[in-house]
Amino acid sequence: MTPLLDIQGLSIDYLTPHGPVHALRGIDLTVERGEVLGLVGESGSGKSSLISSMMALLPANARLDGSLHFEGRDIAAMGERERRQLRGDGIASIFQDPFTALNPVVAIGTLLVEVQHHKRELSRREKKARAVDMLTRVGISDPEHRLRQYPFELSGGMRQRVAIAAALLTDPTLLIADEPTTALDATTEAQIIDLLRQTRSMVQGAIVFVTHHLGLVAALCDRVAVMYAGEIVEIGPVTSIFAAPQHPYTRALLECDPAMLRDVARRLPTIGGTVPDLHELPAGCAFAPRCPTACTACVQTPAPVVASAGGGWARCHRLAS
Numbered sequence: 299m300t301p302l303l304d305i306q307g308l309s310i311d312y313l314t315p316h317g318p319v320h321a322l323r324g325i326d327l328t329v330e331r332g333e334v335l336g337l338v339g340e341s342g343s344g345k346s347s348l349i350s351s352m353m354a355l356l357p358a359n360a361r362l363d364g365s366l367h368f369e370g371r372d373i374a375a376m377g378e379r380e381r382r383q384l385r386g387d388g389i390a391s392i393f394q395d396p397f398t399a400l401n402p403v404v405a406i407g408t409l410l411v412e413v414q415h416h417k418r419e420l421s422r423r424e425k426k427a428r429a430v431d432m433l434t435r436v437g438i439s440d441p442e443h444r445l446r447q448y449p450f451e452l453s454g455g456m457r458q459r460v461a462i463a464a465a466l467l468t469d470p471t472l473l474i475a476d477e478p479t480t481a482l483d484a485t486t487e488a489q490i491i492d493l494l495r496q497t498r499s500m501v502q503g504a505i506v507f508v509t510h511h512l513g514l515v516a517a518l519c520d521r522v523a524v525m526y527a528g529e530i531v532e533i534g535p536v537t538s539i540f541a542a543p544q545h546p547y548t549r550a551l552l553e554c555d556p557a558m559l560r561d562v563a564r565r566l567p568t569i570g571g572t573v574p575d576l577h578e579l580p581a582g583c584a585f586a587p588r589c590p591t592a593c594t595a596c597v598q599t600p601a602p603v604v605a606s607a608g609g610g611w612a613r614c615h616r617l618a619s
């Protein structure tokens with residue numbers, strides 16, 4: 299069966315006055331129906347570029363190489379109309395700041411009816427009934443009253459619940475959640491994590507979570523892809539990777555901490571050194587300058603891909619030797 303999302307050899311350069319920024323390099327990634335995939339990595343590792351390419355939302359200065367297929371359709375070859383359709387009726391997104399999804403001058407009810415525009419068979423009254431039902435499912439009390447309110451009248455957690463309801467009402471085949479809990483206080487964050495866990499059963503296709511929050515990956519994801527300097531350096535089942543990370547960068551992130559799986563509040567720890575300059579990448583492994591186990595080959599040649607448990611792999615010279 300064709301994967302829901304099939305990305306092969308994807309590279310993205312951003313053209314800038316200082317030369318191209320190599321934001322993504324040779325990304326191979328498939329997302330299957332029914333799975334929840336986590337994308338983790340430091341700021342600048344390319345997570346946003348990857349999800350923007352999935353949503354056909356790259357900025358004008360981006361140059362894309364490689365292929366991206368959603369349900370067998372070539373995303374890169376789509377015209378603007380087809381791309382808009384893809385985002386309205388196929389791929390939905392939830393962002394860190396729910397204001398991105400909620401127009402401040404549009405009442406919640408109008409928004410939740412309008413996002414269902416592709417459901418031509420439903421009357422406005424039926425769409426409103428679906429909106430009320432969805433607000434209840436995402437834990438909003440007195441939904442009829444909420445429909446008449448505006449985003450500024452709701453708390454941050456409530457707004458994120460409405461944004462999640464809006465995304466789910468489009469019946470997405472792929473839901474992309476970009477740091478959906480980062481802007482919330484700890485209590486609200488825990489509630490939204492709970493809601494996101496339930497969201498899983500409300501999405502028929504797949505969910506991709508972009509996060510700095512390793513606890514969120516442990517709590518919600520089946521697989522995790524770890525990104526570094528525009529590459530996936532390790533991918534595999536969350537249980538295998540958290541139990542036995544293969545790549546030194548993943549190991550550094552997890553710090554071999556057995557409490558990780560229990561500690562939902564944990565975020566990406568800091569690792570000594572800085573990410574390389576994406577204008578001028580090193581000849582070898584991009585993590586080598588920060589890697590405690592780097593050898594001569596690591597500095598001189600790109601790292602090979604080595605298979606690991608559960609169908610996963612990691613990109614590292616040390617694993618090959």
Ligand SMILES: Nc1ncnc2c1ncn2[C@@H]1O[C@H](COP(=O)(O)OP(=O)(O)OP(=O)(O)O)[C@@H](O)[C@H]1O
Nearest residue numbers: 312314319321340341342343344345346347357576
């Ligand atoms: N439009 C653009 N023009 C030039 N460079 C860009 C553009 N968008 C992103 N970049 C650069 O591409 C690299 C990857 O950025 P990207 O936003 O994909 O990373 P990220 O992992 O999502 O980071 P963050 O977690 O901070 O959002 C960064 O160096 C960033 O500065």
